[in-house]
Amino acid sequence: MINNKNIPLFKVFMSDEAIKSSSEVLSSGYITQGPIVDKFEKLLMSYFSNEQVVTTNSATSGLHLIIHMLKEYGLGDQKVKIEDTEDHILTTPLTCTATNWPILSNNVNLRWVDVDKTNCNISLDDLEKKLNKNTKAVMVVHWGGYPVDLVRLKQIQENFEKKYGFKFVIIEDCAHGFGSKFNNKLLGNHGNISVFSFQAIKHMTSVDGGCVIFNSSQDYERAKLLRWYGIDRNENRKDFRCEEDIKEIGFKFHMNDVNASIGIENFHHVTNEKLEINIENGLYYNDKLKNVPGVQVMDYSMQSEVPFWIYTIKVKNRDGFMRHMQEKNIATSRVHERNDIHTVVQKYLTKLPELDSFVDEMICIPVGWWVTQQDRKYIVNTIKEGW
Ligand SMILES: Cc1ncc(COP(=O)(O)O)c(C=O)c1O
The missing domain is CATH 3.90.1150.10 (Aspartate Aminotransferase, domain 1)
Structure with missing residues (x-):
């Protein structure tokens, strides 16, 4: 039997409401990051039950931002930081280059960990063997959306802290995992730094876009500045085009209101x-x-x-x-x-x-x-x- 219609591997989901809403934003005279991005972030905060969500223009930007913060300032309450030439991030090779290239483009070393043949996720057995005092972070990807065993990973992190006196940072690349649950809790809500993608063929698209969920309020506040040159978009300026003093160099990684309006409308259908x-x-x-x-x-x-x-x-x-x-x-x-x-x-x-x-x-x-x-x-x- 032959099916006459092609069955594709991926398909873009675009709701009628997203088309309508984005065209309203396009003709509104305000199309960059503004109130609609705030609204999208509030929606994501409520979905993930976490107040520390920062949207970006892609997951790749979000990952780049995190690795930059790990290198320049340190992450989390313990301010774990890349300091030594031997310092590295342990990561999986079975993923999109977008997971690992942000590590390399920040000039940070990575070390490959083997892959669990039963589910395509990072092998936690091999991870345990490869940890050492220079392991500053572990990057995991939930392949296809199936969760890495985050309970065991947390246990490994706690044992590591007993041995080396600090906790390596856990970064979850959740680009495949929007809406996945582990132990009845959504991915993104397990106490680690988590990154989602809203790229064209992901579960939920804003055309391009992403978000980072932080586990420290200091990192969250810093990331909001660093995603846009180091400038606070909400500050009251004497001259609206001229910023106040910039204390840390940032990027142009912010989401805009057009993408956010598409994300908001697609979100409802997808979830x-x-x-x-x-x-x-x-x-x-x-x-x-x-x-x-x-x-x-x-x-x-x-x-x-x-x-x-x-x-x-x-x-x-x-x-x-x-x-x-x-x-x-x-x-x-x-x-x-x-x-x-x-x-x-x-x-x-x-x-x-x-x-x-x-x-x-x-x-x-x-x-x-x-x-x-x-x-x-x-x-x-x-x-x-x-x-
Ligand atoms: C595992 C993984 N991480 C990150 C990304 C990058 O997402 P974005 O296109 O939003 O930068 C992708 C994209 O396919 C991905 O599959």
Whole structure:
């Protein structure tokens, strides 16, 4: 059976209200960061039950900002800071370059940690082995939205503090994980610094955009300044174009009112309707693909609720699998190349046997809200035909 319609891996969700609202902002005469960004931030604060949310023009900017703060000022109550040439961030290579390139573009060292073959997240076993006194931060990515075991990570952080006298900073790159829950609590709400992306094909888009959730009020206040040159946008100035004294150099990373108006309107649809469909489609695959010959599903047994952004399986003869799916009009992709094999990171190359053991088998299939019940049945049947 061939489905005449293509089933894409990603689809942009743009609500009619977002189109209307953004066109009102566009013709309002005020389009940069202003009251609509404030409104979007309030909405996110209420969603994440956290008052320390700073929007940015992308998740990449947010990550760059955090690493800059780690390097220049220190983060958290303990002001953990990159100080020594051996200082580094432990991170996963299985992610978008956007996770790791902000580390490198801040001239901070990274060290690769192996990847857990059961769920594509950073291996906490390997992480424990690689920690040392120069580990100033750990970067994790919730692959596809499935949470890293944050309880175990917290325990590792506490043991580290007993040994070295400070807590490494935990940075959660939640770009895949909008709406995911771990132990019944949303990602972004587990006491770490967390970054979300509102880029075009993410669960919720503001066209481009992102946010950072901080766990220290000092970092939150500083980030609000640093995202716009180091200037307080709310200050009362004697001359409205001329700022008061700038104490710390900042960037142009702020969100604008046009993007915020799109984010606000899409937010309601995504959180009320779309995420639920992603969750159901993922649960359907967990069940229907678990005993299919030649297919291995991931282990999603931890206490979580996942509106999968991508659904990853392992297959033998991946090229054959991809060809077979393409012939049946179903898009598939590996989505992200492993970051550690690029020329620009050659000096950090290290053996990652677990990632090596499965990276050539992993592949993602369509799972988002546009995949109908009929589509997902068709996808499962097409996989069952073999390749
Ligand atoms: C894991 C991860 N982190 C960060 C980003 C960057 O997001 P943005 O495009 O908002 O900068 C992406 C984008 O795909 C991503 O997949």
